[in-house]
Amino acid sequence: MSIVDAKEMLLKATEEKYAVGAFNITNLIQMEAVVEAAVNKRAPLIIQTSVTPSKFLAPKVLVAIYKTLAESAPIPICLHLDHCIDVEYCKQCADAGYTNIMIDASKQVFKENIRQTKQVCDYCHGIGSISVEGELGTVSGVEDQVKVAEDEASLCDPKQALEFVDQTGIDIFAPAIGTAHGVYKTKNPKLDFNRLKEISELINGDEPKVPLVIHGGTGLQPDVVKKLVSLGGSKFNVSTELKHTLIDTTHDYISSHRDEYNPGKIDAAVKEGIINGIYYWIDILGCAGKA
Numbered sequence: 001m002s003i004v005d006a007k008e009m010l011l012k013a014t015e016e017k018y019a020v021g022a023f024n025i026t027n028l029i030q031m032e033a034v035v036e037a038a039v040n041k042r043a044p045l046i047i048q049t050s051v052t053p054s055k056f057l058a059p060k061v062l063v064a065i066y067k068t069l070a071e072s073a074p075i076p077i078c079l080h081l082d083h084c085i086d087v088e089y090c091k092q093c094a095d096a097g098y099t100n101i102m103i104d105a106s107k108q109v110f111k112e113n114i115r116q117t118k119q120v121c122d123y124c125h126g127i128g129s130i131s132v133e134g135e136l137g138t139v140s141g142v143e144d145q146v147k148v149a150e151d152e153a154s155l156c157d158p159k160q161a162l163e164f165v166d167q168t169g170i171d172i173f174a175p176a177i178g179t180a181h182g183v184y185k186t187k188n189p190k191l192d193f194n195r196l197k198e199i200s201e202l203i204n205g206d207e208p209k210v211p212l213v214i215h216g217g218t219g220l221q222p223d224v225v226k227k228l229v230s231l232g233g234s235k236f237n238v239s240t241e242l243k244h245t246l247i248d249t250t251h252d253y254i255s256s257h258r259d260e261y262n263p264g265k266i267d268a269a270v271k272e273g274i275i276n277g278i279y280y281w282i283d284i285l286g287c288a289g290k291a
C-alpha cells in the first residue's frame with residue numbers, strides 16, 4: 001500500500017477536505033524524519049526533492065532510499081520532483097522511479113507552458129502511472145533554481161486554468177494565488193482566497209478531478225492554512241521550514257556540545273526537530289489518521 005499514485009491520494013483528500021503535507025527534504029535524516037512522523041500520525045505523505053538536492057544525491061539513490069522506507073511503512077507515500085524547469089530532467093527522474101513530477105514552465109508564455117507541461121505528461125503517463133503537476137501564474141520568492149521577484153509574480157487566471165488543465169492532461173494543478181516561497185515579509189501576506197475558490201469550483205466543482213496544490217507553506221498562520229484547505233487545496237508544500245530546522249538545530253547542538261565529536265547525536269537532534277515540525281503540519285492540514 002505504501003508506494004502509490006499521488007493523484008489517487010489527493011483526489012481522496014480533495015473529496016474529504018483535508019490536505020496532504022508535501023515536504024521538501026535535502027538528506028536522508030530529513031527523509032527518515034518525515035516518514036517516521038507520518039507513520040506515527042497515520043497520515044498519507046508526499047516526500048519532495050528540489051532539483052539541486054536531487055542531482056546532488058542522484059535520482060536512483062533517492063528512489064532506492066524512498067522505496068526502502070515506503071515499502072515497510074503502513075501508510076501511502078509518494079516521491080515528488082519539485083519545480084523542475086528542464087523537461088529532460090523530469091523524464092530522467094520519472095525513469096528512475098519518482099512517482100510524481102512537477103514540470104514548472106510557469107515563467108514561459110501560456111502556449112509554451114502548455115507545450116512543455118504536456119510533453120512531460122505524455123512521457124510520464126506513457127511509462128506508468130506517474131502523476132504530473134503543472135503551474136500557472138508565478139509564485140514569488142526563491143525555490144531552488146526558480147526565482148521570481150515580487151513585482152514579476154502573476155496570479156493564475158481562472159479561465160486559463162481550465163484551458164491549461166484540459167490541454168496539458170496534468171494530474172495535479174498549482175495555481176498561483178499569492179503565496180510565496182521562502183520567509184514571508186509580513187505576518188499576513190495578501191492571498192487571493194476568492195481566486196482559489198473560483199478555480200476550485202471551475203475544476204473540481206462537480207466532482208474532484210484535478211487536485212490543487214498550495215505552494216509556499218512556510219510561515220503561513222494556521223487559520224490561513226485551514227482556510228486554503230477548506231477552499232480546495234489538497235497538497236500543501238513546505239520547504240524552507242525544514243531547511244531552517246536542519247541548520248538551526250545543527251548550529252544549536254554544536255554550539256552547546258563543542259567538545260563532543262558524535263555525528264549521530266547531531267542527526268538525532270535534527271530528526272527530532274523535523275518530526276515535531278511535521279506533527280504540527282499534519283495536525284493543521286487535517287490528514288492525521290487518513291492513511
Ligand code: 13P
Nearest residue numbers: 182215216218237239240
Ligand atoms: P516554502 O519554502 O515557502 O515552504 O515553499 C515550499 C514550496 O512551495 C515548495 O514547492
